[in-house]
Amino acid sequence: MAVKVGFVGCGGMNRAHMSRIKAMSGATIVAVCDVAKDRVSAAAEEFGALAFSDHRKMIEDVEMDAMFVALPPFAHTDQEILAARKGIHLFVEKPVAVDLKTAKKIEGEILKAGVIATAGFQDRYQDIVAKLKKMLAKTPAGLIMGYWIGGMPGVMWWRRKEQSGGQAMEQTIHTFDMARYLFGEVKTVHATFSKGLMKHIPKYTVEDASCVNLQFKSGLCGTIFSGCFLQGYGKVGLDIWCPDTLYEYAGRSRLTIRKAGAEPETLNVGNDFGGEIVRTFINAVKSGNGSKLKSTYSDAVKSLAVVAAANESMATGAAVKVK
Numbered sequence: 001m002a003v004k005v006g007f008v009g010c011g012g013m014n015r016a017h018m019s020r021i022k023a024m025s026g027a028t029i030v031a032v033c034d035v036a037k038d039r040v041s042a043a044a045e046e047f048g049a050l051a052f053s054d055h056r057k058m059i060e061d062v063e064m065d066a067m068f069v070a071l072p073p074f075a076h077t078d079q080e081i082l083a084a085r086k087g088i089h090l091f092v093e094k095p096v097a098v099d100l101k102t103a104k105k106i107e108g109e110i111l112k113a114g115v116i117a118t119a120g121f122q123d124r125y126q127d128i129v130a131k132l133k134k135m136l137a138k139t140p141a142g143l144i145m146g147y148w149i150g151g152m153p154g155v156m157w158w159r160r161k162e163q164s165g166g167q168a169m170e171q172t173i174h175t176f177d178m179a180r181y182l183f184g185e186v187k188t189v190h191a192t193f194s195k196g197l198m199k200h201i202p203k204y205t206v207e208d209a210s211c212v213n214l215q216f217k218s219g220l221c222g223t224i225f226s227g228c229f230l231q232g233y234g235k236v237g238l239d240i241w242c243p244d245t246l247y248e249y250a251g252r253s254r255l256t257i258r259k260a261g262a263e264p265e266t267l268n269v270g271n272d273f274g275g276e277i278v279r280t281f282i283n284a285v286k287s288g289n290g291s292k293l294k295s296t297y298s299d300a301v302k303s304l305a306v307v308a309a310a311n312e313s314m315a316t317g318a319a320v321k322v323k
């Protein structure tokens with residue numbers, strides 16, 4: 001029996017997931033939902049699904065095994081809760097909410113319902129990340145420096161801090177999550193920021209840039225930089241400084257390994273990690289076994305806690321303990 005899948009949000013990310021489901025055997029798109037009528041009717045037509053403008057009606061009326069939720073962070077309200085209560089398994093895009101309180105409430109309902117719930121941290125599925133994780137198990141890191149520095153995305157909600165949570169939460173959370181995936185939990189953060197450089201962009205309230213100092217429970221320290229003020233260039237990745245090796249992970253493209261006195265070695269990403277995360281989720285739903293998922297909803301809440309602490313630090317100027 002094909003896994004029956006519904007979608008809440010018919011924007012850029014869920015459209016990519018819809019195409020992946022369509023190309024997959026063993027799963028079928030039964031319903032799609034968006035508050036924007038043109039988007040939902042286009043998706044419904046393209047994928048032969050029922051169209052809804054209200055997720056409550058879709059969850060009530062349609063028999064679904066799984067639901068993908070890809071919304072602007074502020075728009076997560078009761079979508080996941082209502083689905084979990086009906087036993088529908090969940091794929092939720094990162095960041096899973098715009099604040100920790102909402103995410104914790106949703107997490108509680110997911111755990112109570114016992115449904116499989118994953119978050120869209122697709123970078124964890126890259127083959128170079130699996131190799132990097134193995135290499136790091138053999139050598140201690142002394143310092144890390146992460147980056148997501150680029151331009152301002154086109155969607156309007158992204159530039160409003162109260163809607164997106166700001167760049168560290170909305171975008172650079174991939175880098176924070178990668179740091180947690182590789183090095184474990186963060187104990188405290190201290191963040192600084194700059195603002196007001198983008199005179200050509202009206203009414204934006206997110207920071208232009210931020211620097212978040214991290215103290216890990218293991219004792220490791222590092223900084224993760226965000227910037228959305230660049231025009232036409234950028235840098236995404238994580239530099240990991242070990243006593244004898246510098247690992248330069250360039251997000252979604254390659255890993256360069258530099259050792260003293262040796263030629264650098266470069267490993268390129270060789271797998272379709274975006275497809276892999278979706279296939280792993282659908283297989284988990286089919287088998288009822290979520291153990292191969294690399295990011296559970298609960299784990300994604302921990303990454304949200306780090307960036308929420310960074311936001312609190314930006315607001316207060318003080319170092320903040322990660323909750």
Ligand SMILES: NC(=O)c1ccc[n+]([C@@H]2O[C@H](COP(=O)([O-])OP(=O)(O)OC[C@H]3O[C@@H](n4cnc5c(N)ncnc54)[C@H](O)[C@@H]3O)[C@@H](O)[C@H]2O)c1
Pocket residue numbers: 008009010011012013014033034035036039055070071072073075093094095120121122155170171
């Ligand atoms: N994992 C990744 O690499 C990755 C990449 C891109 C985006 N994302 C995440 O996916 C999420 C969505 O991003 P996007 O690029 O698709 O944004 P988008 O703006 O393209 O799409 C969001 C859609 O949600 C709809 N929407 C808003 N409120 C709604 C509601 N209450 N009910 C139904 N629909 C509603 C909007 O009309 C819009 O069509 C974000 O959290 C983003 O961070 C993840």
